[in-house]
Amino acid sequence: MRNVNNDCLFCRIVAGDIPATVVRETERTLAFRDINPQAPVHVLVIPKEHYSDVVTLAEGDPGLAAEVLTTAAVVAETEGLLTGGFRTIFNTGGYGGQEVFHVHAHLLGGTPLGPMLAR
Ligand code: 5GP
Ligand code: ZN
Numbered sequence: 001m002r003n004v005n006n007d008c009l010f011c012r013i014v015a016g017d018i019p020a021t022v023v024r025e026t027e028r029t030l031a032f033r034d035i036n037p038q039a040p041v042h043v044l045v046i047p048k049e050h051y052s053d054v055v056t057l058a059e060g061d062p063g064l065a066a067e068v069l070t071t072a073a074v075v076a077e078t079e080g081l082l083t084g085g086f087r088t089i090f091n092t093g094g095y096g097g098q099e100v101f102h103v104h105a106h107l108l109g110g111t112p113l114g115p116m117l118a119r
Contacts, residue, residue: 005050010102014048024078028064029071031107040110041079041086045072052101054090072105081109087116 005011012018013032020032023043034042047064051057057065069088076086086109091098 002049003051005102008050008102009100010044010046010104011050014046024071024075026067026071029067031071031075034106038106039108039113041081041108043072043075043079043107045075045105045107046102051103053092053098053103055092057103068103068105072107075107076109079107079109081107084109087113 004015009018013020014030022030022032024031028048029045030048031043031045034044045068047057047061047068049061049064051060051064054065057068072088076082086107089106089108090096090103091106
């Protein structure tokens with residue numbers, strides 16, 4: 001049985017209990033549009049299995065971490081981001097501003113994104 005947390009928002013999206021605009025699905029990953037986009041393209045890429053953050057994912061299943069990156073790269077291509085460039089972010093923990101504790105890569109693009117950090 002794969003690792004699932006029924007109290008987790010993104011596990012509920014994986015289960016189909018909460019709707020999401022899915023842009024790509026593989027056997028072990030899901031990519032869907034962020035509900036509050038910060039750029040013209042703002043997609044979240046997750047493993048279907050529950051890992052709280054990028055540290056536990058990298059430690060627990062490095063192959064799955066690689067699949068998340070591969071899905072992010074494919075979505076970057078299908079969303080037309082390869083020419084202009086894009087940004088990929090894993091917010092982690094309090095200082096990182098993580099709000100949903102199911103690991104997710106933010107894929108942002110479609111416009112110049114400005115400095116990496118707000119100043
Ligand atoms: P974090 O701050 O944890 O890195 O990012 C969480 C992201 O999840 C935010 O960008 C937020 O807009 C997004 N989000 C929160 N709730 C939902 C939801 O129900 N559906 C979708 N598609 N995105 C969500
Ligand atoms: Zn989860």
